[in-house]
Amino acid sequence: MELRFKGVSKQYGDVLAVDNVSYSMETGVYGLLGVNGAGKTTLMTMLCAVTRPTAGEITWDGKDIFRLGERYRDLLGYLPQNFGFYPDLSVSDYMMYIASIKGIRPDTAKKRIKELLEMVGVSKYKGRKMKTLSGGMARRVGIAQAMLNDPKILVLDEPTAGLDPNERIRFRNLISGLAEDRLVLLSTHIVSDVEFIAEQIILMKDGKFFFTGTSEELTSGMEEGVWSCTVPSDKVNQYMQKYPVGNVKHVSGGVELRLLSKTPPSENAVREEATLEDVFLLYFGEKAGDEDAEI
């Protein structure tokens, strides 16, 4: 069970959205991390055979996914970034429709839908129209539809975007539970989404993979140290210009900063353990502060 992409590129006019990426994935959770516009969604759509690469090939167990066609799509569960649904259908009718186009027999589909709606916690809303669901509930239905065919490959593109912190935690746990015996590719620009559940992390920037490995490998590979120090309020700007600053917290006697530096930034600086968020700050800099990235 191997999803492999070799030299994959995708060009939109003058923009090279994905630039010659190669990688191989097997079972487990893979976190694809990058700022908005890094090329994550384009890569996802190619992996889901929604769009073809301009160059390179994507294979499943050695066979081209576009040639496999129906057989590949039968293994696939996909929740796109902009989860579109049919607003006037009820939740259960929507699920039945998706089940039908996934080739699931109606009697099997009914049982599966019941299980999945219970799993994602929307079974009591099954009669409600999709358009009346909150963003969080709709996303849960989105996960459920992706799981209908018990996919071997589960592709989730920004599944927690726009959700409140509670919903996000709930989602993380849900995704974590789904990872058994399948390949889960989770794309996000929210560090905490992947930090706890992804076994492998792929950092993507400007269409390229510039780091792949575990969370520990990522943090231990940092040349910069993570420091915590309290500085006078009037010096905060100087520090922010000189170092990548992750946290700014007002405390008595000044401002406590969490920043990245190869050497201690001040006499009172205390070395902290690096987290994935620090890695993100290091590699993506200010862009890491895009919407929702602080969570």
Next chain:
Amino acid sequence: MLKCELKKFFSKKTNKAILTALLLGAVIISFLAVDNMSYTDTGEEITTGFSKITAGRRIEAEKNQWKGELTPEKIADAAKSYHELKQSDSEGVPNLESEKTGPPLDILYFAAKIYQTENDVILLADLDRLAETDHGHIYDTYADNLQDVAVEYAKTPEQEKLLTEQFGKIKFPVTYEAYDAWEIMAEDAEMYIMVLVVVIGFLAAGIIDEEFRTHAEKIFFTTKYGRSKAVRNKIIAGMLATTIVYWAGIGILSLISFGLMGVSGFDTPCQIDDPYIMYTITKGQRYLLVVVCGYIASLLSAAVTMLVTAKMHTEKVAVFIPILMYWVSYIVVRLTVVDAAYFVPYILVNMDNAAKYYIFFQIGNVVFRLIPFVMVLYVAVSIILLPFIYRSCSRYDSAKSIKKRSKYLEVK
């Protein structure tokens, strides 16, 4: 899968509103058709209000006193009866609608049109002359006139042969039965069909457009059957929805109208009011022709709008195409002198007039008349377009979709 697709179609709020409006339209047009019938009682009072509903039936009952074959003797009786009424009327202009013993004007006009071939307009003087005419040879005159028409309107010997053959199918003597309901309904049904074909185009386009408009297409096209059976079912659903909506609308319209006005005159030949048309069909058959051609127009409308939506990934352009096809092309037909212009889809929704045209399509020695030709042509076009819709959908590429949408927005 098809059941789910249809459920999706019929559960859509916009579609529900449109379908309700269409059915309501059918009811309104039915009552307008009934309202077109006016019955004048012996006191020359035109019925109004609720009693108007029965006007059709009452007219039918009175006119059908003259029902049967229009033999020369019956035509002579009608002419004589008209003359007597005229003599007894103080102003010399009898009101045949209030004179319950008088002949239907339909019979008098039929006879007058056989004697008066040079002018389409029949004057009262032409009717007056009928009483003085010997009708013994009316059908010989009719047959001679038909032959003259065949020679005049045929452009090739093959066309003349076809016209002669068609005219040869007209049965003499022509039979008569009151056909007012069919006459009114042929016109009113066409008016309703003109609306139906445009609305059906919009509804069918929506089946494809919904995926793109709601951004549900990425999930759709990544499912197992998203590029094969599911697409095929979308197309079938489009055609099935077209069929259901069209026949439900026409069914309600016909049921109410004919239920109130009656179905008398189904077997009356169309030659009764236009003796020289080349289609040997009855009034009832002409109504069926109008609605069947309307159905073909609806299928064509659905196929074209679905294809354009599948190509453009939006229905915003597609929904205007039926308007061009059926409403704007009317102007082309009106302004043109070229026969080829009569083959535009508009003809499908204008069968009532199309039957009057002497338009042919000839390949070698084989001659086709306008109506059967456009029927076969547009059924074929509707079917031929279906694989293209399938192809466009099943080869969906989100990258192209982004490009197309951005282009559309740029143009806008």
